Amino acid sequence: MPKEPANIQKGTFPEPVDYSGRTKEHATLFENVVWDGTYRGVYSKTVDSHGYRNFTLFLHVTSNLLGVHRLDIMPQFSDYDQGDWCDYAQGLFAALGYSDAVAAVNIHQCFSGACAGRFFKVRVTGTGVAVATAFTATARVEFWS
Numbered sequence: 719m720p721k722e723p724a725n726i727q728k729g730t731f732p733e734p735v736d737y738s739g740r741t742k743e744h745a746t747l748f749e750n751v752v753w754d755g756t757y758r759g760v761y762s763k764t765v766d767s768h769g770y771r772n773f774t775l776f777l778h779v780t781s782n783l784l785g786v787h788r789l790d791i792m793p794q795f796s797d798y799d800q801g802d803w804c805d806y807a808q809g810l811f812a813a814l815g816y817s818d819a820v821a822a823v824n825i826h827q828c829f830s831g832a833c834a835g836r837f838f839k840v841r842v843t844g845t846g847v848a849v850a851t852a853f854t855a856t857a858r859v860e861f862w863s
Contacts, residue, residue: 744860753844754852770861781821787846790815795835
């Protein structure tokens with residue numbers, strides 16, 4: 719059995735990490751947004767990703783488990799003028815989505831990738847979502863070099 723460090727008492731936590739001075743930025747893209755049939759697609763706010771090489775997308779998704787419905791999440795990057803947005807369909811991001819049954823267990827997941835443009839946002843689309851069936855989602859992003 720591993721030994722606990724001598725300077726940490728049970729029930730206490732170490733001091734928070736100070737990230738000042740590191741090349742790291744983070745932003746909340748949307749928080750506790752409900753997809754209930756009122757609208758199908760939503761775009762998050764746009765975040766400047768220029769100057770960073772990597773990103774991590776943090777997701778929290780829940781469902782009320784009524785029916786067979788799906789919430790699809792697609793990161794997008796844009797070039798210098800935000801005129802054209804391109805889906806980041808690389809690796810698992812090409813098919814990132816949640817069904818009612820999966821999201822009912824209160825999903826907390828994160829995924830990382832390489833930055834592919836100067837600006838970043840997320841498109842979220844609900845398929846078959848009606849007033850009686852709802853997803854709730856929060857998304858945050860962190861960039862680093």
